[in-house]
Amino acid sequence: MIYLFNGRTTIMAKTDISMRGALAGGLTGLAADLAFAELTGHHITTGLLELIGVGVGMFRLDRRIFEAIQDTLTRAKIRDDEDYRQVAERIDEMTMDLPELRETILNLVEAGMSAQKA
Amino acid sequence: MPVGLNFLFRVGRKVLAEPLEDSGLLPGKYYRSQALDALTENDFPECLRYLKMAETHRKTQARMVAQLLILRCRMLLADHKSRIKDLTDRLGLTTDADKVRRYEDILTEERKAVQLLEGYIREAHNLVKKSPYPPVDHCAVRPA
Numbered sequence: 001m002i003y004l005f006n007g008r009t010t011i012m013a014k015t016d017i018s019m020r021g022a023l024a025g026g027l028t029g030l031a032a033d034l035a036f037a038e039l040t041g042h043h044i045t046t047g048l049l050e051l052i053g054v055g056v057g058m059f060r061l062d063r064r065i066f067e068a069i070q071d072t073l074t075r076a077k078i079r080d081d082e083d084y085r086q087v088a089e090r091i092d093e094m095t096m097d098l099p100e101l102r103e104t105i106l107n108l109v110e111a112g113m114s115a116q117k118a
Numbered sequence: 119m120p121v122g123l124n125f126l127f128r129v130g131r132k133v134l135a136e137p138l139e140d141s142g143l144l145p146g147k148y149y150r151s152q153a154l155d156a157l158t159e160n161d162f163p164e165c166l167r168y169l170k171m172a173e174t175h176r177k178t179q180a181r182m183v184a185q186l187l188i189l190r191c192r193m194l195l196a197d198h199k200s201r202i203k204d205l206t207d208r209l210g211l212t213t214d215a216d217k218v219r220r221y222e223d224i225l226t227e228e229r230k231a232v233q234l235l236e237g238y239i240r241e242a243h244n245l246v247k248k249s250p251y252p253p254v255d256h257c258a259v260r261p262a
Contacts, residue, residue, distance in 0.1 A: 061147065064154055065182050071158075072186060076193055094192040097243075100178065101185035 085109045142171040150180045162238045184242045195235045202228045
């Protein structure tokens with residue numbers, strides 16, 4: 001197999017994928033995880049997933065804040081057919097002294113209206 | 119090898135995580151992320167705890183989380199106040215002793231909820247507004 005890495009051509013040995021080996025490896029891993037959890041009470045995979053989750057969460061913070069704002073507006077709906085503009089008008093008084101949040105909600109409403117027009 | 123590392127991580131996290139978190143030594147982004155997690159789960163005291171360590175007044179993301187917390191609390195506050203008004207109206211109309219007692223019990227709980235929510239709003243407001251510099255005590259620096 002030939003790879004171009006950092007402008008240099010590298011030749012690597014062809015990799016054979018063994019389904020039987022993968023299955024054996026997976027089962028061994030599962031058995032080790034279960035045995036470890038039984039013996040020590042610690043769940044390896046949960047811990048690892050938790051670590052990955054916190055890491056990913058930290059990098060996606062802006063996106064998550066935006067989703068939390070959308071979720072808050074959805075919670076503020078009285079009727080199902082209400083749109084964000086109607087909700088934003090209703091909660092207008094509550095966001096008077098929250099300038100950054102107010103601006104983001106306004107942008108969200110404008111984006112929604114532009115999407116509707118398009 | 120990964121088993122050993124994960125075990126160490128889990129044990130380390132259990133033993134060190136809370137004191138380390140409380141020390142405020144972790145990166146600000148961690149506290150902001152955890153504050154948002156707590157807010158998503160409607161755990162307002164926990165959200166405030168993380169926001170206190172997230173330099174809320176300086177960072178836009180933390181200010182947004184704090185403002186979102188204020189908005190959520192205000193929305194809940196409006197619901198509770200409307201229930202209090204409804205219950206007070208009902209109390210004025212009923213004469214049944216059992217109902218009166220039940221309404222009064224609910225009213226007490228509702229008022230407690232209002233007080234709690236108002237406290238969260240006040241705390242979050244203080245965090246957003248907090249100046250990055252401590253106020254100068256002019257009397258202390260005035261020459262004698």
